[in-house]
Every structure is written in C-alpha cells, then in structure tokens.
C-alpha cells in the first residue's frame with residue numbers, strides 16, 4: 350500500500366486534467382491498418398508527473414501528440430480541462446496549444462537565429478502582452494531554469510543542457526497547465542539530464558504543472574509520480 | 587522582439603543567399619527598365635506640331651540621290667505650301683571626329699528656312715548677320731554648349747559624302763526644336779564649293795495646316811510624276827515613322843528578352859525561396875506547435891519573399907531611374923538617343939513584377955507548410 354502515492358491518488362480524484370477514453374490511432378499501410386494506439390483509456394490528474402515508457406514504436410509519442418493537440422485520434426475521445434481537443438479546428442487548436450501546452454522536444458528545436466531571450470519570447474508574441482510584460486515573463490522563465498545570465502546567447506553559443514533549459518523556459522513562459530516532453534534527456538549527458546529532470550519535477554511539485562514525459566531511461570523515469578508502460582499501442586500495468 | 591523583427595532575422599539568416607536573391611531581382615529589373623526605355627525612345631519620337639506640318643521631299647530613287655534645284659519654283663506654287671527650302675545633308679566630320687560626327691549639318695536657304703522650321707528661336711541680330719554672310723552658320727544650342735562655341739568661332743568640317751570641306755564661322759545659336767544640335771549653313775556656300783551642280787539633297791516645306799499636309803504631299807508627288815527626278819513627299823512625322831518601322835523587329839526582340847528576363851527571374855526567386863523555407867520546415871512545425879496559425883506562418887513567408895524582391899526592385903528600378911536621370915545620354919550614345927527617360931509606367935511595371943515575384947515565390951512554400959502537420963514537420967530532419 351505504501352507504494353501508492355496518496356497525493357497523486359487524491360489529486361486524481363480532486364482535479365483531473367486529462368480524460369482519455371477508448372482512444373485509437375490507426376495508420377493505413379496499403380490494405381491493412383496499423384494501430385499506433387489501441388483503445389487507450391487514461392486519466393491524468395493536475396500536478397502529476399507522468400512518465401511514459403515502452404519499447405520504440407509502442408505509441409508513446411503518438412499518445413503525447415494527441416494529448417498536446419498536434420495530432421488527432423482515429424477513434425475515442427481525449428479531453429483536456431473540459432476541452433475535447435479533437436473537436437477544435439486548426440486555428441482554435443493552435444490558440445489552445447498556445448495557452449495550455451508547453452512543448453519540450455528531444456532535439457531542443459530552438460530557432461537558431463534568435464537569442465535565448467527571443468526564443469523564449471516567441472510564444473508570447475501571440476498573446477497581446479506588451480513588451481515590458483513580455484520581458485518580465487521571459488526573465489522569470491529564464492531565471493527559473495538558471496539561465497538568467499545567458500539571455501543574449503544564441504543557441505549555438507550554449508551547451509546541449511543549456512539549450513534544453515531554454516526550451517523548457519519557452520515551454521513554461523505562457524504559464525500553461527500542461528507540459529509535454531518527448532525524450533527530453535535523450536540527447537543530454539548525465540549531469541545536464543539531471544538538471545532538466547529536476548526542473549521538470551519542480552514544475553510539477555512546486556508550480557502545480559501537469560508534466561507528461563516520454564523516456565527510455567529508468568533513472569529518468571524515477572522522477573515521475575506515475576509510470577505508464579505502453580506496448581503495441583496499449584497501456585500495460 | 588516584434589513579429590517584424592522576427593521576419594527580418596529569418597530573411598537575413600543566410601546573408602549571402604538573401605543578398606544574391608536581392609541582387610538577382612535588382613539586376614534583372616535594371617535590365618528590364620533599360621530595355622523598356624530603349625524601346626520607348628526608339629519607337630516614340632518627340633511629337634510636335636512642326637513635325638506634322640513639315641513636309642520632306644526626297645528623290646523617289648533613294649534618300650541620297652540629289653534633286654534638281656529648279657524644282658523649287660514648282661513646289662513653291664503648289665497650293666497649301668507656305669514655305670519651302672533646300673535641305674541638303676552634308677554629313678561632314680567635325681574637329682577630331684574620325685568616323686562619325688553625332689550632329690548633322692544641313693545646307694539651307696537662310697531666308698526660306700525661317701518659315702519652315704518655325705519652332706527654332708534665334709536672336710534677330712544673329713539671324714540677320716547669318717543671312718548677310720554665306721560663310722556663317724547657325725548652331726544648335728546643345729552642340730554649342732558641348733563644344734563651348736562662341737559667336738565668331740570657326741567650325742571646320744571634312745566632307746565625307748561630298749568632295750569638299752566646309753570652313754564656317756558661328757553667326758549665332760538656335761534653340762526650341764525637338765533636337766537642338768544641328769548646324770545650318772548656306773546652300774549657296776555648298777553650291778559654290780561644289781562648282782554649282784544645280785542640285786540639292788532634299789526639299790523641306792511647310793504646309794498651312796496639318797489637315798492640308800496629306801493633300802499637299804500628294805500634289806507634290808504628282809507635280810514631278812514622269813519627270814527625270816520623281817519625288818516622294820511625306821510629312822516629317824511619317825518620315826520618322828518610316829524609319830521606326832525598321833525597328834519593329836527590334837521591338838519584338840526586346841519584348842522577348844524582357845519576357846525571358848522576367849521568367850528566369852521567376853524561376854530563380856521561386857527556387858531560392860522554396861530552398862529557404864524547406865530548410866526551415868522543422869522550425870515552422872515548432873512554431874505551429876507553439877500556437878502560430880497557418881495564416882501567420884503564411885504571413886511570415888510572404889513578408890520575407892515580398893520584402894526581398896521589393897528591396898531588389900528599389901535597388902534595380904530605383905537605381906535605373908536615378909542613373910538615367912543624371913546621365914548625359916546624348917553624349918554617351920553618340921546622339922542616337924536624345925533622351926533616356928524612365929517613365930512612371932515603367933517604374934510601376936518593375937514594382938508590379940517584383941510584387942508578383944514575391945507572391946509567386948511564397949505560394950509554393952506556404953502551401954507545403956500549410957499542408958504539413960506539426961507531427962510530420964517535426965519528423966523532418968535538419
């Protein structure tokens with residue numbers, strides 16, 4: 350019984366944020382359908398740090414993409430904070446992502462011609478905040494990931510670990526409730542990976558963000574409040 | 587950072603490529619404008635009232651065959667003719683010119699010519715002194731300025747077409763015609779130098795009104811039909827147009843060069859732009875994930891390609907406009923072009939081409955960016 354986190358159990362019932370029911374994602378390959386996801390049902394509570402594990406090709410990224418609103422399911426529903434993401438049209442979805450989801454990718458995906466500050470500022474350009482409010486939020490986000498002194502550096506002037514921390518700052522600058530990270534430590538050395546994982550854990554524990562992270566690394570998985578295993582498109586316990 | 591700043595940083599991210607695409611637009615539009623101006627100057631002589639009143643009478647055989655001097659009395663009496671003067675092209679070489687002198691010299695009757703070339707303005711005393719002395723000449727103001735000529739200066743011409751030379755002195759200057767470059771001297775001076783052959787090069791006459799001109803030319807032709815020297819009379823305007831019709835092929839040629847220039851430019855810009863965007867596919871997918879909508883990405887792409895090609899237009903078309911405004915084209919083109927004017931219409935065309943280039947080269951990349959989902963875009967490798 351002690352293995353179960355009381356906190357996550359409670360929050361699961363108090364403030365759930367993601368509801369997934371009978372979710373399937375099929376890809377047509379010639380005459381046959383390949384199921385990247387097969388009848389997945391899942392609830393995620395606000396403030397959880399979910400870790401998605403499983404062999405390559407098991408559907409982890411697909412699940413993450415659907416929750417984050419950059420991919421659509423073939424069947425089933427995925428509701429995030431009472432929004433049926435699959436029902437939104439392209440432009441509503443873009444707007445929804447801007448306000449609700451922060452993305453962290455394996456390969457950082459910063460814009461190479463923009464400084465750390467400008468990269469973090471990018472999602473705020475869509476918000477209508479004035480320049481001084483933007484500056485304030487960007488500075489806060491960069492300080493939070495420990496890069497307050499690297500604002501004017503271009504991505505190529507930063508180490509991999511620092512780039513990923515800039516990416517995390519970009520993900521949280523709009524203060525979204527949900528942060529998704531697809532193998533965020535996959536390209537990092539052990540020390541940088543630890544830094545990144547600690548930041549993500551702090552985001553869920555202290556800032557109340559819901560974090561969903563895909564990883565292969567059991568050490569990284571240990572940072573989560575709950576681990577889910579996917580195999581052939583299904584969640585296995 | 588503003589959205590404009592973001593677009594600018596993207597456009598300049600590969601500085602050499604941005605520079606090359608701006609320059610290719612600039613050079614092509616410069617060439618385009620140059621060709622258009624040349625075409626216009628070649629095919630549209632300055633139109634003035636004088637050129638539809640004036641009638642040129644030449645030998646039917648060819649422009650260089652002389653006409654008998656006695657035709658004067660006949661032409662004079664033709665109804666509708668106000669004035670007529672001999673008009674003999676001397677075509678000599680001035681000063682150091684070795685093969686070609688860019689201004690013409692004509693032998694005329696100094697009294698009669700005043701009523702034929704009515705737009706020329708000459709000082710009364712200068713005119714009187716010219717009429718009184720057959721060794722004097724009247725010089726167009728442009729030529730006078732170019733050679734810094736003053737009254738009393740000597741002008742010597744070596745004959746190329748006629749077996750004699752001219753040794754003239756400047757009586758004065760004229761201005762106010764479409765081409766103020768010619769030197770006029772006495773037909774009698776030429777007659778004497780040639781031993782009075784009793785011929786002239788052409789006749790220039792003036793009709794009473796433009797409406798009369800057509801009728802008058804027919805009458806002149808008729809007056810000398812079946813004589814030993816049949817003539818061909820036409821208005822100065824028709825005469826000019828006759829020369830211009832020789833340029834018709836050139837017009838087609840220039841038109842096709844312009845088309846090829848624009849088309850090549852289109853290919854170059856389109857491929858440059860799609861290269862620039864393809865490189866950034868993954869970043870554009872990231873922007874989409876961050877919440878940028880299709881129309882915003884389309885705006886970025888359009889602003890970038892539009893901005894680059896417009897900059898090219900400003901440099902190329904603007905450069906051509908500035909250059910040709912400040913260039914002494916008469917000197918440079920040896921007098922073939924009297925003017926080399928870039929019209930607002932040409933500038934408009936150049937900028938319209940640039941705008942279309944910007945739009946056309948954005949369409950392809952914008953379309954493929956819109957069609958690619960975030961997930962697909964993220965999967966593309968850098």
Ligand SMILES: Nc1ncnc2c1ncn2[C@@H]1O[C@H](COP(=O)(O)OP(=O)(O)O)[C@@H](O)[C@H]1O
Nearest residue numbers: 376383384385404405406407408409410411412
């Ligand atoms: N665009 C696609 N077309 C066909 N099959 C795809 C496509 N995207 C993903 N798949 C398949 O879906 C399955 C799950 O993919 P993914 O979610 O990326 O796995 P993971 O992230 O766990 O490695 C894989 O078998 C993959 O081949």
Ligand SMILES: [Mg+2]
Nearest residue numbers: 409410411531
């Ligand atoms: Mg994956």
